[in-house]
Amino acid sequence: MATLDVQNVHTYYGNIHALRSVSLTVQDGEIVTLIGSNGAGKSTTLRTISGILQPREGRILLDGQPINRLAAHEIVERGVCQVPEGRRIFSRMTILENLEMGAFARKDRAAIQDDLARVFDLFPRLKERIGQKGGTLSGGEQQMLAIGRAMMAQPKVLLLDEPSMGLAPILVETIFQTVQEINRQGVTVLLVEQNALMALQVADRGYVLETGAIVLDDSAANLRENETVQKAYLGIE
Amino acid sequence: MDDRRSTPDDRPAGAGVPAREGAGSDGRPTDGVAGGMAVAAADTVSRDVPEARRATASQRWAELSEQRRNRVLFAVFAIFVLAYPLIDRGLGWNRMGSMNPILVFVLLALGLNIVVGFAGLLDLGYAAFFAIGGYTVAFLTAPQSPLVQRGFQTDFWVALIVAFVVAAVFGVILGAPTLRLRGDYLAIVTLAFGEIVPRTFLNLEGLTNGSKGMNPIGRPHAGDVELLASDQVPWYYLILAILAFSIFVINRLHGSRLGRAWMAMREDEIAAASMGIDLVKTKLLAFSLGASFSGFGGAMYASMLQFIDPFQFDFSISIMLLAMVILGGIGNLWGVLFGGLLMGAFNFIWVESAANWIRSLSTNPGLGFLAAVDLNNSKLMLFGGALVLMMLLRPEGIFPSAQRKAELKGARAAIPVTVPGIEESLHDARQGEQVAGGGR
Numbered sequence: 001m002a003t004l005d006v007q008n009v010h011t012y013y014g015n016i017h018a019l020r021s022v023s024l025t026v027q028d029g030e031i032v033t034l035i036g037s038n039g040a041g042k043s044t045t046l047r048t049i050s051g052i053l054q055p056r057e058g059r060i061l062l063d064g065q066p067i068n069r070l071a072a073h074e075i076v077e078r079g080v081c082q083v084p085e086g087r088r089i090f091s092r093m094t095i096l097e098n099l100e101m102g103a104f105a106r107k108d109r110a111a112i113q114d115d116l117a118r119v120f121d122l123f124p125r126l127k128e129r130i131g132q133k134g135g136t137l138s139g140g141e142q143q144m145l146a147i148g149r150a151m152m153a154q155p156k157v158l159l160l161d162e163p164s165m166g167l168a169p170i171l172v173e174t175i176f177q178t179v180q181e182i183n184r185q186g187v188t189v190l191l192v193e194q195n196a197l198m199a200l201q202v203a204d205r206g207y208v209l210e211t212g213a214i215v216l217d218d219s220a221a222n223l224r225e226n227e228t229v230q231k232a233y234l235g236i237e
Numbered sequence: 238m239d240d241r242r243s244t245p246d247d248r249p250a251g252a253g254v255p256a257r258e259g260a261g262s263d264g265r266p267t268d269g270v271a272g273g274m275a276v277a278a279a280d281t282v283s284r285d286v287p288e289a290r291r292a293t294a295s296q297r298w299a300e301l302s303e304q305r306r307n308r309v310l311f312a313v314f315a316i317f318v319l320a321y322p323l324i325d326r327g328l329g330w331n332r333m334g335s336m337n338p339i340l341v342f343v344l345l346a347l348g349l350n351i352v353v354g355f356a357g358l359l360d361l362g363y364a365a366f367f368a369i370g371g372y373t374v375a376f377l378t379a380p381q382s383p384l385v386q387r388g389f390q391t392d393f394w395v396a397l398i399v400a401f402v403v404a405a406v407f408g409v410i411l412g413a414p415t416l417r418l419r420g421d422y423l424a425i426v427t428l429a430f431g432e433i434v435p436r437t438f439l440n441l442e443g444l445t446n447g448s449k450g451m452n453p454i455g456r457p458h459a460g461d462v463e464l465l466a467s468d469q470v471p472w473y474y475l476i477l478a479i480l481a482f483s484i485f486v487i488n489r490l491h492g493s494r495l496g497r498a499w500m501a502m503r504e505d506e507i508a509a510a511s512m513g514i515d516l517v518k519t520k521l522l523a524f525s526l527g528a529s530f531s532g533f534g535g536a537m538y539a540s541m542l543q544f545i546d547p548f549q550f551d552f553s554i555s556i557m558l559l560a561m562v563i564l565g566g567i568g569n570l571w572g573v574l575f576g577g578l579l580m581g582a583f584n585f586i587w588v589e590s591a592a593n594w595i596r597s598l599s600t601n602p603g604l605g606f607l608a609a610v611d612l613n614n615s616k617l618m619l620f621g622g623a624l625v626l627m628m629l630l631r632p633e634g635i636f637p638s639a640q641r642k643a644e645l646k647g648a649r650a651a652i653p654v655t656v657p658g659i660e661e662s663l664h665d666a667r668q669g670e671q672v673a674g675g676g677r
Binding site for chain 2: 150
């Protein structure tokens with residue numbers, strides 16, 4: 001049974017049909033990436049899974065249990081946590097307060113302290129600036145904070161929306177290494193990226209989304225070799 | 238003041254370190270400038286103590302003793318408030334009759350601060366809940382009420398609690414349709430509620446006696462002794478007690494889990510939802526708890542005046558309450574308390590005093606034209622002018638919350654010691670600013 005199973009999901013923004021029967025699965029412990037151009041519906045897919053949007057048709061199963069009718073906060077409680085696009089850290093809160101907000105849904109105080117230490121292991125730079133306001137951090141640090149904050153919710157499945165957006169290449173590299181590290185620690189990852197090259201390097205499998213529908217799905221290695229993908233997303237002629 | 242001088246010179250750099258550790262271990266924000274500066278001092282300055290000592294000595298003392306100074310200020314304030322009736326009589330001010338409504342408005346401003354300051358939901362119709370609180374008590378106790386006419390007159394204390402609950406329920410009822418709205422749209426809908434509610438009371442003549450109002454309204458009592466409308470001093474202490482209780486509760490709310498949820502929601506709703514915060518519940522609780530304190534306020538106000546009609550709750554009340562919140566420092570309980578007192582004094586005391594003074598001047602030869610000036614009529618204009626000045630000179634309020642201060646006055650948050658990577662130059666620049674700012 002797949003950890004995350006999205007079945008024929010249709011999502012609308014008002015009358016706009018944004019997702020047309022999207023189906024995808026993420027197995028336990030995998031990194032799966034969803035690539036595609038602007039407006040293809042990548043973020044919409046993530047928002048539908050995390051409950052910020054409700055699908056009009058189709059089902060989303062987490063470990064076999066339907067979650068598509070649940071509110072966003074209930075989905076977080078079940079272990080699916082999203083790092084939203086554009087990071088959306090709490091800019092007037094300090095790093096520590098941001099991370100504590102990440103653990104909002106949890107009650108196990110001792111374990112929260114352990115996870116805080118774990119996040120600081122992943123991102124030592126956050127520890128250096130524990131009292132600094134989120135809004136004064138650089139883009140890369142904000143992305144680290146956004147990922148760290150999501151990790152504080154102890155997710156089974158981490159949904160990452162464009163973690164490379166607006167970051168210098170060297171930082172993108174760091175972020176992706178951390179994503180792999182998080183995955184090694186047992187977190188299943190669904191990664192939405194425009195930077196297809198990076199995404200296909202870290203992912204096990206990938207889906208290609210075009211105008212709201214999945215057009216390709218294969219192992220990341222095969223997708224890297226696929227001519228269409230190379231032309232459209234990897235810039236290889 | 239004395240103890241500032243007597244503290245050894247090298248304390249600031251040392252004192253900054255525990256402040257930072259405190260922030261890490263107990264999970265609380267280092268509140269206010271003192272904490273922020275202490276962390277900044279520890280980070281930027283500890284390696285170069287002599288320079289820091291020279292650069293910021295006087296200011297650092299001011300910052301570090303802020304908490305102590307606040308405590309002293311609070312004690313002075315509390316004594317003043319507790320002894321006010323004596324002071325008032327001793328100095329012959331005769332302002333007790335104005336102090337009571339001022340305190341009620343402060344209570345209302347504190348309730349509004351929950352909605353606007355804590356949860357970030359701009360509510361322009363808060364007077365609606367004030368009216369609901371007042372009318373609940375009137376409905377339960379006044380002789381014009383159909384309920385009372387059928388023989389169900391309620392005790393004031395019970396009515397007070399009922400008003401609290403009813404206002405909270407209406408907070409949910411009026412909050413529910415606004416759940417999907419933000420910012421301007423929310424403001425417009427709440428504005429409409431602020432108009433609809435008094436109009437409803439005006440037109441439900443069978444229940445509320447319409448424009449003729451309801452009178453007399455039940456009074457608080459202890460045993461057989463009733464508080465008369467003319468007994469201003471006991472009223473004062475009663476309202477003060479309710480105010481103190483409300484401050485206690487609101488202060489606890491602010492630091493609670495719910496308070497943190499409000500703060501997160503105010504900052505970013507999507508992120509808050511991604512953290513597992515139930516937005517519906519959190520918003521409705523803000524509306525409901527915010528409204529409930531105005532239920533207290535309305536009940537006290539109606540009972541104190543012994544009279545209620547729909548015209549007491551017009552739009553200017555909502556705006557004045559909002560101005561109290563903004564003036565004092567949105568989101569900061571103590572700031573709002575102070576802003577409320579200031580605006581209340583302005584509204585109920587100072588304008589009138591100034592008007593009387595001008596009138597007395599007009600008896601002098603050559604100043605006769607002043608007799609035509611009545612400041613009471615231009616109260617709202619003065620009020621608007623004061624707000625404009627305030628926004629220009631001190632937009633964060635008189636006592637801003639720590640966060641707003643940081644936002645509006647340039648971050649005084651901790652700045653890192655060393656910054657590896659590509660952001661180095663930017664942070665160096667910031668650090669330079671920080672030190673320069675500190676030495677000012």
